[in-house]
Amino acid sequence: MEMQVKQLSHALGVELSGIDIAGEVNEVEVAAIRAAWNEHHVIVFRDVDLTPDRHIAFSRRFGALDDHASTPHDRLADYPQLLEITNIPKNGLPSQTRNTGRNWHSDYSYTNRPAAASMLYCTEKPPVGGDTMFCNMARAYDDLSDKMKGIVADLQSVYDFNLVSGVGKRDPQKIAELLKLNPPIAHPCVRIHPDSGAKAIYVSERASHFDGMTIAESAPLINFLCAHATLPENVYRHQWRVGDLVCWDNRTVMHMALGDFDQTQPRHMLRTTLQGEKSGYVVEPGEK
Template identity: 30%
Template sequence: MTAAVADKFAVQEVKPLIGAVVDASKEALLSGKFAGQIREMLEDRGVIVFSQVHFDDEEQIEFTKTLGKWVPEMRGDVFKISMDKKVNPQADYVKGAFYWHIDGTMQQVPLFASILTCKKTAPVGGNTEFCNTYAAYDALSDEEKEALGKLRVVHSFVNSQLYVDPEPSLAKYEEWEALGTNELPLVWTHDSGRKSLVLGSTADYIVGMDPLESRRLLVKLRDWATQERFSLSHTWSVGDAVLWDNTGTMHRAMAYPLDCDRQMHRTKLEGEEAFS
């Protein structure tokens, strides 16, 4: 490989407020030479696509480590996202990914970022959508920012699972309930000074607000944050790798046939700052 090819790192913005596609060789990405540039770009763009890079699991882990502290999954080094329970025993849990969410709202320090690589595409559907919660906050009026900045939201695993199974048995509900709740600010003031909205399917209710008013406001803000100008939809090709800032975006998988063999592999980066 020539030095010119090895040093290539070209960036194209997808939309004004979200997304970038990086054209770089696998070798350049694994070298870590551009890791600082990628991290700087991540907060601004939210989502970075590396088309047709074709990482295997070991290479995906190696690339992840160039960007921060890699965190192994509970079962293995990578999380194999599939609806086939032979591939992924947690297939039922994955159904929650069809709804807008931030990974880690049940912890005080959420994941910094995640990387997803495509191994098998769905025959129809299966895009992954992202929205920029920094940009969504920035576009609010000053009056809205002042009002929202005072609010706190209780997040629960129960709320996220009710999207998937709205009429659970009491025994199932109690399993979810045992995982507890977590109270977080609606507006996250980051160490950088920037602010973003903390929303998603785990957002149960706003503290001290009438339940129906609380629900309406959370729906309104989700609708605001996921509108076209703040969001993008990535159509997968085998070999694609997508990196996203979990602290400044929400994401969800779009519907696809549950009996198909769509398969993604995820690696993740340890959180670096607490919700505040």
């Protein structure tokens, strides 16, 4: 059967069907999925029955997987390639990932190996809400004036783990460990997609400042770029169903998990992360 492509919003996102991604996927199918992914940045598969092994096997067809050593507490003990994002309490304690992803970001931007892509699978969801939003950073870049393109080309965005949403609500000892693992790091403010050559803005709500500038000097431009990128017309909002696998390209997309649901209702997701290239240099925290 041929792969079907259904557009989900104007700016980004398509639903792909006609390929059994839980089974054997051939090279032609991988190439077709990859082409749709490069073009539309977010791809959605519905009604998929994935075990951890099948999730990992399918993800590996698109590149090497991260073992999530930058966030070691959140990976599954038996499957370090799977990150667990859930509000279901663990050993009687609140889950450390119950607020994961609540501000606009690109995965692992605060590491020296920013993620190439992420593949998130929904195993349990609340009856209403728990949506995730995605915005197209390549389109946001293309829409900048030539002058602004010149300005951002010269900048390095500094990512600070302290700006990850919900840090204050996590176990302080674990946070200290994560800050040590992930000191502030500067990456080019324009990221170039290695396959498509597309340029995309690489700034998010987790960028504290631009290297060589103060926090106060940087804030107006960071705020502008984030507001510009997350305009409603540049966003796709995914309403989850159990069995959805949503894959996004972290080089061209920011995303945010909404807290728009009853937190007493379980939500459970598993994520693989495709490793990106090594990038960036460690810097001192920003000065006000």
